[in-house]
Structures are given as structure tokens and as C-alpha cells.
Amino acid sequence: MRSHSGKKAITAVVDEFVANVAADARINKFFALTASDPKRMATFKGNLVDQICQAGGGPCTYAGKSMKEAHAGMGVSTADFSALVEDLVKALDKLKVGEKEKNELLSVLGPMNSDIVEKP
Numbered sequence: 407m408r409s410h411s412g413k414k415a416i417t418a419v420v421d422e423f424v425a426n427v428a429a430d431a432r433i434n435k436f437f438a439l440t441a442s443d444p445k446r447m448a449t450f451k452g453n454l455v456d457q458i459c460q461a462g463g464g465p466c467t468y469a470g471k472s473m474k475e476a477h478a479g480m481g482v483s484t485a486d487f488s489a490l491v492e493d494l495v496k497a498l499d500k501l502k503v504g505e506k507e508k509n510e511l512l513s514v515l516g517p518m519n520s521d522i523v524e525k526p
């Protein structure tokens with residue numbers, strides 16, 4: 407996912423990932439407000455695309471909040487975090503993202519749990 411055309415692939419992954427999360431009874435309550443407002447959902451997805459694109463080496467720049475700021479006060483648990491990563495892996499597998507890219511992405515996102523999880 408390094409080339410510019412990768413942005414289309416990333417957008418497809420984010421769409422699939424967010425659909426998985428919305429259908430995931432373990433964690434979808436966190437996203438009730440996001441899902442209730444199409445503009446908010448579009449901004450959220452755009453931020454995710456930029457973040458994943460940047461994590462993959464660019465050329466996008468993530469301009470959203472820090473992970474600590476974005477998730478402060480949500481009370482995300484380790485189990486919630488694992489459920490979300492599982493939903494992401496499902497999306498990556500469904501869209502046949504290669505093992506190398508998949509592992510690269512997961513190795514960038516995994517360490518973010520210390521900024522996101524409030525209930526270890």
C-alpha cells in the first residue's frame with residue numbers, strides 16, 4: 407500500500423472494516439453517535455484512510471486527533487481493542503491484502519493500544 411493508487415484500496419478496506427464494526431455487537435455501541443450522522447461517519451472514515459495511508463508510508467498525512475485525545479474517556483477495554491483489530495483483519499483478508507502489508511499495518515496499529523485502552 408505504498409503507491410498513490412493504494413488510496414483506493416485503503417478506502418475499500420476502511421469501508422469494509424467500518425461495516426464489520428457496525429455489525430459487531432461486542433463494540434458497535436461505541437460508534438452509535440458516529441453511525442447516526444453521515445457527515446461524522448464520512449469524516450471518521452476519511453481520517454482512518456489517511457491514518458492507514460500514512461502508516462503505510464504515505465503520501466497521505468493524517469490530520470486528525472492523536473489516538474490518546476481521540477479515545478479519551480471512552481473506557482475502551484483490551485477486549486474491545488482486540489475485537490476491533492479482529493474486524494480489521496477480517497476486512498484485510500476479505501479484500502485479499504497481502505500478508506506483508508497486513509503485518510506491516512498491524513505492527514503499526516498494535517502499539518497504539520497503550521494510548522487507546524483505558525481498561526486493561
Ligand code: HEM
Nearest residue numbers: 433436437440450453454457470471476486487490515518
Ligand atoms: C488500533 C486501533 C484504533 C485506531 C487506529 C483508531 C483510529 C481512530 C481514528 C483515526 C479516529 C478519528 C480521530 C479524529 O476524529 O480526529 C478514531 C475515533 C474513534 N474511535 Fe478509534 N481507533 C482504534 C481503536 C478504537 C477502539 C478499540 C474503539 C472502541 C471499541 C474505538 C472507537 C472510536 C470512536 C467511538 C471514535 C470517534 C468517532 C467519531 O468521531 O465519531 N477506536 N479512532
